[in-house]
Amino acid sequence: MITGIDSMEILNQAFEAARTFKPMSQEQTAALLAKTVTVAAKGEYELFKISDRFDSTAKNPQWLG
Incomplete structure (x- = not known):
């Protein structure tokens, strides 16, 4: 996934990362x-997984119909 492309430099950086990608070994993983x-x-650093803090639908249940 390539996200946040705001310049050709960033896009080229993403292409380089994809081009040179090497998966980690089982030991490294x-x-x-x-x-x-x-x-x-x-989940301390991933509040979107353990709370509704970032869940717009939870804050607007009317969206569900």
Whole structure:
């Protein structure tokens, strides 16, 4: 996904990231998940997943009909 393209420089940066992408190994993935498991379990930094703070539909139930 390429988002937030506000200049050709940013678009070219995104193309370069796609062109040079290399997936992490299983070991690298496991190490990253181990480092983040505690924080991820709490949802502390992803309020959109654990609250209705960013949910416009929750604040406007009439939209559901």
